[in-house]
Amino acid sequence: MRTDRGGRSWARSLITFIGVSALSGALAAGLAVPFAGFAGRGAAEVADSVQSLPRELEIDPVAVRSRILAADGTLLATLYEQNRVPVPLSTVSPIMRKAIVAIEDSRFYDHGALDLKGTLRAMVRNQTEGEVQQGGSSITQQYVKMSLVEKARTAAERQQATEVSYERKIAELRYAIAVESELSKDEILERYLNLANFGDGTYGIQTAAQHYFRTTADKLTLPQAALLAGLVKNPSGYDPTNDLTRSKARRDVVIKRMLELGVITVGQANRALRTPVIDLAKVEPVPNGCANSRYPFYCDYVVSKLLANPALGATVKDRDHYLKTGGLLIRTSIDPKIQAAAQASIDAHTKRTDSAIAAISIVEPGTGLVKAMVQSRPYGNGSFHTNYNYNVEKSYAGGYGGFQNGSTMKAFTIAAALSKGIPMDTRINSPEQIDLRTKKFRTCKGWTRDPTYQPQNSTRGGNVTMVEAARYSTNTYFLQLSQRTGLCSIATIAAKLGMYNAQTLKPLDQVISMTLGVGYVTPLMLSNAYATFAARGKYCETLVVTSVRDKAGRPIPGPGFNCKQVLPRAVADGVNRVLSAVMMPGGTGGRLRFGTRDMAGKTGTIQDNLAVWYAGYTPNLAAASVVADANLPYTNLMYRHTLDGKDIADPTGSGTAGPLWQTAMQGALRGLPVERFVAPPKKLIGDPNPKPADPEKKPDPKPKPKPR
Template identity: 80%
Template sequence: MRTERGGRSKAHSLITFIGVSVLSGALAAGLAIPFAGFAGQGSEQVAKSVQDLPRELVVDPVAVRSRILASDGSLIATLYEQNRIPVPLDRISPIMRRAIVAIEDSRFYDHGALDAKGTIRAMVRNQTEGEVQQGGSSITQQYVKLSLVEKAKTAEERQRATAVTYERKLTELRYAIAIESQLSKDEILERYLNLVNFGDGAYGVQAAAQHYFRTTADKLTLPQAAMLAGLVKNPTGYDPTNNMARARARRDVVLKRMLELKVISLRQANQALKTPVINLKRVLPVPNGCANSRYPFYCEYVVSKLLDNPALGATVKDRDHFLKTGGLLIRTSIDPRIQKAAQKSISAHSKPTDTAIAAITIVQPGSGLVKAMVQSKPYGNGRNHTNYNYNVEKSYAGGYGGFQNGSTMKAFTIAAAIQKGVPLNYRINSPEQINLSGKKFRTCKGWTRDPDYTPRNSTHSGNLTMVEAARFSTNTYFLQLSQRVGLCPIARVAGKLGMYNAQTLHPLDQVVSMTLGVGYVTPLMLSNAYATFAARGKYCKPLVVASIRDKAGRYIDTPQIDCDQALSPQVADGVNRVLSAVMEPGGTGGRLNFGNWDLAGKTGTIQDNLAVWYAGYAPNLAGAAVVADANLPYTNLMYRHTLDGRDISDPTGSGTAGPLWQTAMQGALKGMPLRHFKAPPRKMLGAAEPRPADEGRPPDENGGGPGRR
């Protein structure tokens, strides 16, 4: 008896719920439920479902595309799960609003949460068919359904949100009642038009207007609005880029319905019917992701840094989702003018078909802002393409992880020597070849030696000063200097200037040959380290993301310019003087000088010619260029390797990588103010002996490794 009474009570609850809702005008069109169907579903079960439904729909923010911009505000890439640009209703043309109401819910402004006429019509059709065939859903109910689909995080939730069941219809109905009590009709219409799928990857009316017609939502014409309104019923089937004939037929249905409702005149209808649906040549694709960016390698590096930012979410998955749905505006460091200059240099001195690769990074001293990042192999999976970014470390999927840096490492030996009081005119007898077999070199943890090491010079020998040895890149001078100064001070300087092993992310190894190149470094690391000398000892962490704003215009936390005084200004001035000599007549970089700029730099050629470098700077910009074999196992660039379509017969830092650096920097510096290095103190020209290499301490907390200075 209790069960029978309970069943009658629940059934009564259901009937009361539907009856009151219809009578009050609160139900939205489309509750397609033939009463006979209740028996099939089980009235007790359906009634319980109604009682258990929540009364308010919590709507998640709609997915909005994010944009990555260059420093000048130009677009680099668009990231999205759904291509959407929300706009307020007053920025949607009145004819678009009238078109969507005419075809989807002509009594939208007259009924409540359910249009009784539409519901009865659907009931009759569904009763005849014996199942739910016709929905007649109102705009409010459609908005609810779209919102539920948008909220779904799993396949099961999506299936529930779209299932053709009475339970789902009732769920939508209850939510529709809540929506109608909370929002005005205009607010519902605005949300609907910004949420709905208009086909071909366009979500929301603004994105659709831009995509199909290269216009904005507020400028849509009658035939354009009718076409878009027609798409909502079947975004794929009526997509004009898939089937123009079906799209036209559907558009014309909308126009005729608008005429029937007296929304437009006969003259307007006839004129619109004669109008072409779209011009396929004018359809504006909206590329998604970095692969479609004009700077794909740089873009991917930016995204990798964004995915490291906890302000965008607790996990990488959360950050990735927010990045593609949060409507973020991400301004980056890249300068299109400088990027163009660097790309022009790459194009002038290399070809994608070369067996060797070339890469250049340019950084702004005193800020760490990465202004250009280019390479010779284009992005992609095809022949002569690559997904590797040769400019950056191996800390994310696309990073190649660098090459040994050769004699560019001598700059850090020079800085360490000056710090220890070695004057710039300090002389060391530097023969063509020396025997360092078994010689002890002081490290941060003790001593190291090489049992069989007899290095030689490839350039000038003799009794040289530091300036002269740098000009000629004399190996035997710098090996002896590093022995006298100690490897620990060199490691400490290199670490403070952001140098670490780009493959392992560990500090550089302290080995006997350290000053001639060690580990694997990247053009980004090397250019930024040299930028420290240009900035008179101020080291700044490399920075690619300048700012992030959410769709409300609020700033989101992101690392900002982060600098410290890694070297004293006087030590940096001394390094600048020494490395300027490299670019004077007779120096290894003498042929690379240009204009009236104060320039400094250093060549680098690693053992067996596996890679060659040129790193250099003006007070305004610093850059590093590398030419290398990027295939495993690495082979000598002299043998069966090409650059710019020609065999590399004599790979050198100055002759092979140098021209890439020169052309890029000359173009990048064009139009910038002429600045000069500051002369070092006179006392640096003395003849004092260096202090002994007694450094037994490890590098300090800023002494190496990723994120260290």
């Protein structure tokens, strides 16, 4: 026996091995044999410790990555704590099975939970080689250890599962005996290969094959299998993406061991040894999370919705863990074709270096499905990047919380008026400026007034009808109309259509200027509200997650479609008729019209040009676009702000936000059927061509007789 320090260490290891072997034999017989001085403890203490161990290992389901898919089934993102796709042993190539058994436990199919002979052989060989070349623990013991690590939820549990101690070894032995009594060798090997860490963020043989070689587990070749088998001992140290030289040396050890055992021939071994370890250019990335998604902002929004679903767990932490380990298949609403059209509009009209930001949301009327969500600032932390999602409420991850929506609120005033039977031919004298300082407006709780309010028009006024006022966006008309309808009816309809303050999540304020814009709303919220008009008064909550299935294919409950009729169809048809005039020649949205489809929309410009909007729709799709200053304090878009690399010269809904809407909708509608709005009833239309009254003409005192 060698007398140097290494020799003394080897001698101690041998003595320890003999002691543990004796103890394992006792364990196998169901006994707890005192082993005096074991690990520095007394015999009684060791016996009590062994006797207290559970006889069966409770194994948690293996962590499996979840996938988020677009509406067409293409992959949007993978979410995982461990990147893993389990496969049955029958789909693992025979050479891979032979490689892992050869290097880790060559007598796996011949021994029980502990291989006394194999462990002694490995100790002798590893001591001779000066480093660990072959596994000393059986595959079953290793599987037990990996399972205990997998179960660990805290740092203390992880430390207990991996600590270098005789107590842990004893526990592993007892658990291994239980596993061997419950599972066949093939079942153990299958679980082992699916659980193992293969380095570079990959877990399980299928994911490792895809990652390193862009193949599947059933197609692995000898040199590929040898590389992967060698990784299990030290996934980081032998990772070929970290150190090709060390990785090759480890792979070659596996090949030579397979030759030594007669698993492969000399010719096979020589060819495998000459094969390059890996082509680093072909290593497939391991994307994880929304930051690596094609649509990161939309993906974050999807995850936020999932984390709010109690069916995925009792707490947000539980849901997050299940989302990343449950192997869920999540289908979403986003349509890559429509998303591409919206993105093309952003690309055509903006630059990421612009001082102003732009955002567009597109929703399907009658379902609430969110078909697209884009913005001008890309996802990230770099210059001119952002983690804010400008399309959604502040309550969601990264949600910016919206902007004031300006005259797009007039649509809800139109709906309130038509609901009260006020026809669209109603004329109101709407001068350039009106004095509302002494006027009271009814709210849901009483009355309100503004003793300083003297609003003006920014466009054409006069003695106009509702249709004409919408076409020209006449402020003084809609303020007077809102006085007739009352603010409560406007607020009630807006709320039914999903409008609320995107910053505070509270109802919109009922102030005198409500019809000209109030609170903070988002493009997603506004597009879905307008989609209700397109759907003839049927409001649907926005929906991004269309289905979730667990790894067994069973459906998991979720919010699902939630639609209800909130406006009479005739009223919605009337709103469509009025807002269609906006997109006729002479209307504020007239230059945005394209093709022969029925279209309706409304511009929005908030005070001091801090944000501009265009919201519009066809029976097929509804969209809202916004251009705004997203930096505090907000400043006028006309001054020192750029869009598409140029100064903003026309900071209006039609001139700045409108082209974004137009380009996006042109692409999104391509290939969709042409559908028409339904004509409203005549009582809401009134006189289709009303003439203004002549103020100089006096009424005839003698009524003319009715014709018989």
